[in-house]
Amino acid sequence: MASSSVNDPSQGNSYQEDFSCSESNSESSATEEESDSDAAGPRQDQEEPCRYYNSGHCRDGKRCHYLHVCKYALRGNCRYGAKCRLKHLSSSSDRNGGAQRDFSGPYKWQLEDGHGWKDIANDHILEGQYSQPNTKGINIYNTPYGKVSIDFKAMRVHGKKNLRVRRLDGQQTEWIWFYSTSKGWTKYGEKDSKGNPGPIQSSEIEKKFQGNRNGSLTFNIGSDIFEIRFRQMRQVSGKRKRKVVRRPKYQPPQSGNLIGRVTSAFQRVKMSPAGQSESPxxxxxxxxxxxxxxxxxxxxxxxxxxxxxxxxxxxxxxxxxxxxxxxxxxxxxxxxxxxxxxxxxxx
CATH class of the missing domain: 3.30.720.50 (Signal recognition particle alu RNA binding heterodimer, srp9/1)
Structure with a gap:
């Protein structure tokens, strides 16, 4: 396990209190909101390779929500290289058995209705909502399928069995890690009220996460030891637990307006955060x-x-x-x- 340490009590007190508090069930806390908004858990993350595919066969085939690629190639250490019997993303491999990954830009959102994956135009609207750690999902209106409700945690479309959604990740994506507090979500590494930097940075967590998505990372604040468990997406210290979420840093488009529309088969749409009928x-x-x-x-x-x-x-x-x-x-x-x-x- 990687370990980062902050042992100076004069710098660690504010963070020690913040990290150590147990989860709250109050409506205003981020801990309750996160239960439906954590899109980063490896069990739902589309960046996670399918273990059945890597074992030889996945019965879900193209319906699988995990990557049908070599898990070692995804980590950058496949010893078979071009001779590997499994697919590699670098060789025009597909995600979920679908479209190729070749695209420009930091991300791409797509919908699939059984006739191939189609790009969502102005997908920065979805990306902007997805980048918020407390956002559960988004509703898309006025599509050929009626209202489309996207769950960011499971990366699924609710109530539409033949409709799927996915987010393709570009090379430029910067992932930000947050932990929950009674006051909301706090970015790892953010300075406290005294101007002291946090004990661990998002970049350090992401590096460890990319090395082993089922592993963990530990760090110290004074004499207290904290562990971030990637599979559960939890920060643990003794009996105290906090929810953790991983979201991309939002990158606005170079140009374009904020009126949602979908290319090809998807008509102009209206979008709002999932579960919302009134203005926030x-x-x-x-x-x-x-x-x-x-x-x-x-x-x-x-x-x-x-x-x-x-x-x-x-x-x-x-x-x-x-x-x-x-x-x-x-x-x-x-x-x-x-x-x-x-x-x-x-x-």
Missing amino acids: EWQFGGKSGGWHTFKDSADIEHQYQQDFKGSMSYTVNRQTYKLDFSAMKQTNQSTRVTRNIRRVLRA
């Missing part, structure tokens, strides 16, 4: 720990849809505030006081 509500954290709804919640949502990782400024009582969608923080530009913000999906 934006809230800020109060001094007592409660949450309060912004009066201009609809305007914030509109700006958020323009750039999921951007920011916006507004003025109240001559005080200017900045909302950072990437960090999910509100900052008073005069006093530099920050507050947590969150986006609540209304079912």
